[in-house]
Amino acid sequence: WSSDVCSSDLCSLTLPEDFLADYVKIIGSKPVTAFPAQYADAATILLDAVAEVAQEQADDSLLIEPLELRDAVSAPKLLAGVSGAIAFDENGDRLAESAGLAMCRVENGQFVNFSF
Numbered sequence: 001w002s003s004d005v006c007s008s009d010l011c012s013l014t015l016p017e018d019f020l021a022d023y024v025k026i027i028g029s030k031p032v033t034a035f036p037a038q039y040a041d042a043a044t045i046l047l048d049a050v051a052e053v054a055q056e057q058a059d060d061s062l063l064i065e066p067l068e069l070r071d072a073v074s075a076p077k078l079l080a081g082v083s084g085a086i087a088f089d090e091n092g093d094r095l096a097e098s099a100g101l102a103m104c105r106v107e108n109g110q111f112v113n114f115s116f
């Protein structure tokens with residue numbers, strides 16, 4: 001199978017073969033959008049941020065200061081995520097150029113480049 005999702009050159013996202021194989025094993029089919037890769041990256045960013053700011057307590061519980069977690073999530077160190085490099089602007093929006101994101105729409109059941 002192809003490791004590309006979507007059908008358009010600008011809309012395609014090449015997924016790492018190990019991610020794609022695991023996805024197919026769990027879900028039963030390959031992804032048709034970039035969302036699963038973005039979900040995996042979001043989970044990685046969140047878990048990395050928790051690991052960075054969590055403070056283990058004497059009773060083995062974790063103390064996580066909400067503002068520290070927010071700041072850690074806002075400044076991820078995920079330079080090679082499944083969906084590409086992750087960077088955010090000052091508003092917390094993902095920078096499109098950091099991952100080569102393109103706007104697409106569905107036309108006749110296929111993803112095509114969005115044009116204004």
